[in-house]
Amino acid sequence: MTASDQADALVIGAGIIGTSLARELAGRGWRVIVVDRNHAPGMGSTSSSSAVIRVHYSTFEGTALAWDGYHDWLEQKDRAERGEEAVARFVHCGCLVMETPENGFLERQKQFCRALGIPFEEWDREKILERLPGYDLTRYAPPRRIDDPAFGTPAGGEIERATFFPTAGYVTDPQGAAAGLAREAEALGARFLFRRSVSGILEAGRHVSGIRLADGSEIHAPVVVNAAGPSSFRINAMAGIDDEIRVPTRPLRQEVAHVPQPEGIDFSPAGPIVSDSDIGCYVRPDHGGNILVGSEMPACDPRIFVEDEIGFDRSHTDQWTNQVWRYALRAPRLPIPHHPSGVVDLYDVTPDWIPIYDRTSIDGLYLAIGTSGNQFKNAFSAARLMAGLIEYCENGGEHDTRPHRHALPHAGVAIDTGFFSRLREPVNESSRSVLG
Numbered sequence: 522m523t524a525s526d527q528a529d530a531l532v533i534g535a536g537i538i539g540t541s542l543a544r545e546l547a548g549r550g551w552r553v554i555v556v557d558r559n560h561a562p563g564m565g566s567t568s569s570s571s572a573v574i575r576v577h578y579s580t581f582e583g584t585a586l587a588w589d590g591y592h593d594w595l596e597q598k599d600r601a602e603r604g605e606e607a608v609a610r611f612v613h614c615g616c617l618v619m620e621t622p623e624n625g626f627l628e629r630q631k632q633f634c635r636a637l638g639i640p641f642e643e644w645d646r647e648k649i650l651e652r653l654p655g656y657d658l659t660r661y662a663p664p665r666r667i668d669d670p671a672f673g674t675p676a677g678g679e680i681e682r683a684t685f686f687p688t689a690g691y692v693t694d695p696q697g698a699a700a701g702l703a704r705e706a707e708a709l710g711a712r713f714l715f716r717r718s719v720s721g722i723l724e725a726g727r728h729v730s731g732i733r734l735a736d737g738s739e740i741h742a743p744v745v746v747n748a749a750g751p752s753s754f755r756i757n758a759m760a761g762i763d764d765e766i767r768v769p770t771r772p773l774r775q776e777v778a779h780v781p782q783p784e785g786i787d788f789s790p791a792g793p794i795v796s797d798s799d800i801g802c803y804v805r806p807d808h809g810g811n812i813l814v815g816s817e818m819p820a821c822d823p824r825i826f827v828e829d830e831i832g833f834d835r836s837h838t839d840q841w842t843n844q845v846w847r848y849a850l851r852a853p854r855l856p857i858p859h860h861p862s863g864v865v866d867l868y869d870v871t872p873d874w875i876p877i878y879d880r881t882s883i884d885g886l887y888l889a890i891g892t893s894g895n896q897f898k899n900a901f902s903a904a905r906l907m908a909g910l911i912e913y914c915e916n917g918g919e920h921d922t923r924p925h926r927h928a929l930p931h932a933g934v935a936i937d938t939g940f941f942s943r944l945r946e947p948v949n950e951s952s953r954s955v956l957g
């Protein structure tokens with residue numbers, strides 16, 4: 522394929538970000554081709570996502586984008602309830618966040634929620650225990666590794682309060698959600714090429730002109746979007762733009778444990794999701810009376826960046842055991858299986874854990890990367906932001922100096938998309954963790 526008239530835009534990567542962007546651009550009349558080295562949509566890091574949809578973030582822009590995107594998942598739920606085809610099953614179970622000194626008692630997050638009209642409830646100890654009977658609310662922070670002699674030593678006092686965000690939940694099948702978005706994109710005219718690996722970015726002058734595939738063939742288009750997930754750094758290297766990115770992306774290894782829910786607490790299927798920075802874990806309901814136990818990246822755990830984002834070791838390590846035992850501090854009646862099960866995959870992480878939604882110094886080359894373990898939920902809202910940004914730049918907008926302002930239709934506010942720039946200094950207010 523060589524003719525530039527075959528596509529207006531090429532998207533590299535058919536994960537949740539690439540498929541959603543393809544759907545959004547195709548819906549706006551763009552002729553889109555998506556290229557992915559896997560055999561189907563969503564087979565990259567998206568397939569391992571915990572797919573938690575929540576609205577509390579540590580920055581205003583992060584909160585606004587998530588609040589906007591939440592409404593799209595809700596619409597999917599409504600569609601399914603009306604018997605219409607939906608891209609995913611969204612379980613609307615709410616998210617309970619323990620208030621701790623580690624998360625600043627959620628003061629900032631609640632301030633942003635108030636500003637955006639996002640509902641939340643403040644639960645006291647009694648209310649927490651009513652919903653989570655048998656929970657041990659002893660404070661243990663800072664989270665420790667189980668080989669630390671002080672593991673499990675009470676730090677004094679108990680968790681007194683938590684904030685419940687009713688506008689939260691999870692998607693049961695994240696890979697299926699990408700497949701659903703790809704299906705809708707195809708219905709709008711987008712084309713998907715699977716089992717094709719991108720090996721080069723083509724340029725004419727300082728304008729992108731297409732991509733080269735590993736088999737030597739080329740596909741030409743005036744717009745190319747890097748949505749390659751944990752391989753985003755390779756695409757940037759192919760284009761020779763790594764030096765201009767002040768918040769470079771790196772693949773970070775991550776384990777999520779799948780265990781039976783604690784005896785006496787009914788999580789399944791309707792939650793709530795629990796986020797607990799005192800023990801450095803989050804918990805999400807799963808089907809069949811199981812739960813997922815994920816990490817909130819406490820300082821005691823090593824951050825394992827991988828060099829080989831395809832062949833990295835996908836077996837569970839003592840990280841699995843550490844996460845599960847930390848959660849057992851809270852839920853002493855947690856049945857701990859002898860054999861670890863769950864997922865091991867990669868986050869595509871920036872230094873401030875905020876994504877890059879941006880253009881590059883090569884005209885026509887765009888970035889939707891650095892999703893930092895927290896952008897599944899923003900599939901719809903980030904796709905609208907990216908499509909708006911691309912149209913702004915392609916119509917002559919000087920995004921680097923006069924950033925595109927993006928109106929979030931559901932949140933009812935406009936944000937300065939320069940916040941997500943590749944040229945930013947790392948954002949100080951960020952939690953600098955998966956919480957965004």
Ligand SMILES: Cc1cc2nc3c(=O)[nH]c(=O)nc-3n(C[C@H](O)[C@H](O)[C@H](O)COP(=O)(O)OP(=O)(O)OC[C@H]3O[C@@H](n4cnc5c(N)ncnc54)[C@H](O)[C@@H]3O)c2cc1C
Nearest residue numbers: 534536538558565566567570571572573719750892897898
């Ligand atoms: C364990 C885990 C738990 C998570 N939990 C949550 C959560 O609860 N909530 C939340 O909001 N987010 C969560 N995330 C983050 C979220 O899942 C990701 O941000 C999101 O799925 C990333 O989507 P993506 O499309 O950018 O990347 P990917 O899904 O990785 O897609 C990138 C695609 O690019 C393709 N590709 C790469 N290089 C090439 C190439 N050279 N040629 C062709 N194709 C290429 C890959 O094959 C892949 O399909 C989690 C992530 C992980 C790993």
